[in-house]
Amino acid sequence: MEETYFSISYNAAIQIEPAGTATPPDEIEIAGEIPPLFMLSDSIEHLDPTTTKSLKKYGTEFSRLVDQVNSYANKINSILCYLMHHEIEGKNEYVTDSISGGGFSFTAKNSEFQLNSQLKAKIFFPEYAIAVFCYGRITETDPQTGKIKVEFSSIREEDRERMIGIVTRHQQKILRKRAEERNKNHDNT
Numbered sequence: 001m002e003e004t005y006f007s008i009s010y011n012a013a014i015q016i017e018p019a020g021t022a023t024p025p026d027e028i029e030i031a032g033e034i035p036p037l038f039m040l041s042d043s044i045e046h047l048d049p050t051t052t053k054s055l056k057k058y059g060t061e062f063s064r065l066v067d068q069v070n071s072y073a074n075k076i077n078s079i080l081c082y083l084m085h086h087e088i089e090g091k092n093e094y095v096t097d098s099i100s101g102g103g104f105s106f107t108a109k110n111s112e113f114q115l116n117s118q119l120k121a122k123i124f125f126p127e128y129a130i131a132v133f134c135y136g137r138i139t140e141t142d143p144q145t146g147k148i149k150v151e152f153s154s155i156r157e158e159d160r161e162r163m164i165g166i167v168t169r170h171q172q173k174i175l176r177k178r179a180e181e182r183n184k185n186h187d188n189t
Contacts, residue, residue, distance in 0.1 A: 005101035008167050012096045012123050014106060019118035024135040024154035031156060034133045035122075096123070101164040103136060103151040113148050115141050121150070128166050132159045 025033065094106045104123065113119075115138055123132045136150035152160065 003102065005103075005164070006167060006171075007098050007100035007102075008170055010096060010099045010166075010170060012099060012104075012125055014094050014096055014104070014124070015122040016092050016094055016106075017120045019120050019135055021118055024118055024137070026154065027156055030133070030135065030154045033120075034156075097147065099123075099163060100167060101160050103139075103149065105147060105149045107146045108148055109146040111141075111146060111148065113138055113141060115139075118153060119150065123163075125166055128169070130162050130166065132162060134159060 024030075094108055097105045097107055104121075117138050119136055119138065121132075121134050121136055123134070125131065132155070134152055134156075135154035137153040138148055139151045140149035141147075155163075
């Protein structure tokens with residue numbers, strides 16, 4: 001059964017390279033291909049939830065400590081995301097038009113991307129201090145507009161969950177902004 005994911009318009013920097021293979025790696029193989037900075041970023045994302053829960057039960061001071069450590073981890077990940085993106089800047093770099101837990105789309109004028117071909121992608125979300133490494137299969141191409149739709153063919157489950165989290169948080173921001181504008185307009189009448 002094919003899963004369907006909610007998609008949003010979102011501009012994220014991506015680096016795309018041909019995969020050089022017809023079949024994508026499985027989750028174990030892809031873990032071995034992930035660049036070292038991506039792995040470092042993963043390892044310091046936040047405190048382990050079990051550790052967080054056990055520390056918070058000791059009181060407010062520990063709760064503040066957990067929040068501070070998570071804040072520092074987020075700042076470190078922001079720096080790592082910047083460094084990872086800076087490392088590829090200009091090399092096969094594109095910008096997504098949309099993202100979802102199932103893939104992304106981007107525009108590449110005069111591209112040589114072929115339908116059903118496999119590619120490697122590095123996707124950067126500096127706003128969320130997240131970078132994702134994955135494989136994708138091109139499912140749609142539009143020669144008129146240059147729009148290319150990519151479906152993930154190999155992505156670690158935790159990276160898919162990060163993508164879904166980004167989509168959800170971004171949608172929440174949009175909905176909050178709309179509600180604020182509605183309230184502002186209502187107050188002005």
